[in-house]
Amino acid sequence: MNYTHTPHHVIQDAVSSISHGRGVTINLRKDIHELTETFKARRDLPDLRQHLAFNVKELRNLLKNFGYDRSTINAQLWELVKQNKATGNFVKPKK
Amino acid sequence: MIDRNDAISFLKQHQPMPDDNNLSKDLINKYDDVRKFFLANPDEECIPLFLNSFGERDGFGVYQLIEDVINKFEKSKVLPYLLKALKSGYRSIRYWNTQIAASFPDEKLFEPLEKLLNENDVDIRFAAITSIAQLALSGIKYYDVLDCLENALNNETEEDVLEFLQEVINDIKLKNS
Numbered sequence: 727m728n729y730t731h732t733p734h735h736v737i738q739d740a741v742s743s744i745s746h747g748r749g750v751t752i753n754l755r756k757d758i759h760e761l762t763e764t765f766k767a768r769r770d771l772p773d774l775r776q777h778l779a780f781n782v783k784e785l786r787n788l789l790k791n792f793g794y795d796r797s798t799i800n801a802q803l804w805e806l807v808k809q810n811k812a813t814g815n816f817v818k819p820k821k
Numbered sequence: 822m823i824d825r826n827d828a829i830s831f832l833k834q835h836q837p838m839p840d841d842n843n844l845s846k847d848l849i850n851k852y853d854d855v856r857k858f859f860l861a862n863p864d865e866e867c868i869p870l871f872l873n874s875f876g877e878r879d880g881f882g883v884y885q886l887i888e889d890v891i892n893k894f895e896k897s898k899v900l901p902y903l904l905k906a907l908k909s910g911y912r913s914i915r916y917w918n919t920q921i922a923a924s925f926p927d928e929k930l931f932e933p934l935e936k937l938l939n940e941n942d943v944d945i946r947f948a949a950i951t952s953i954a955q956l957a958l959s960g961i962k963y964y965d966v967l968d969c970l971e972n973a974l975n976n977e978t979e980e981d982v983l984e985f986l987q988e989v990i991n992d993i994k995l996k997n998s
Binding site for chain 2: 729732733734735738739740745747748756759760762764765766767768
């Protein structure tokens with residue numbers, strides 16, 4: 727058990743089509759989790775792709791401000807994007 | 822500024838909270854204020870009230886932090902309420918309490934957690950696997966836990982739950998070897 731960290735849903739659970747337990751998460755320090763815009767709030771955006779982009783951008787800034795090094799941030803965020811894409815909910819609509 | 826009476830009264834009125842689709846900004850803000858109040862001022866009366874407060878989804882990321890409040894109390898204070906909440910008629914309450922159960926390993930939890938391994942809800946099954954494994958990892962009912970997880974492995978149909986079950990069984994065996 728890790729009492730300093732918590733699974734932070736990316737994309738946020740409230741807008742996800744996946745159940746809470748199956749949603750993609752990053753294990754985040756609780757104080758950082760509480761600083762995200764989706765903590766205590768629903769972010770209104772038109773589609774899941776934009777939710778993911780916004781989450782990644784927000785986490786990149788927060789993790790950078792908390793002193794995480796760039797390679798760690800990039801690796802973790804890349805994994806988040808990869809796992810979200812694997813859910814099949816981010817397929818680009820055919821033109 | 823919130824006081825004890827406000828905080829208790831708020832929780833009593835929200836057993837449970839509305840699901841996230843009907844959860845207003847004001848309501849979740851107040852709920853979080855109540856969480857912070859009891860985090861700073863632990864009071865046993867809040868234990869059953871928090872354990873029965875969970876609405877559907879995750880309360881915009883707040884529900885997962887309730888465990889910090891519950892962890893302020895000794896297992897003997899939490900366990901009676903936890904055992905009751907694991908049988909709640911609300912899916913969301915059973916789900917979050919199954920998660921919290923991992924922090925309070927006790928042989929009294931074995932039977933309810935074993936039942937929760939057979940819930941239709943996949944999320945509850947995932948949480949039950951984690952919490953029942955925590956019993957074995959804490960030296961409680963090792964062989965019973967292993968048996969019931971192996972039974973679950975034979976009955977499970979969801980691929981990701983099967984993978985998780987196998988990982989957990991391997992982990993338990995490794996830690997005991």
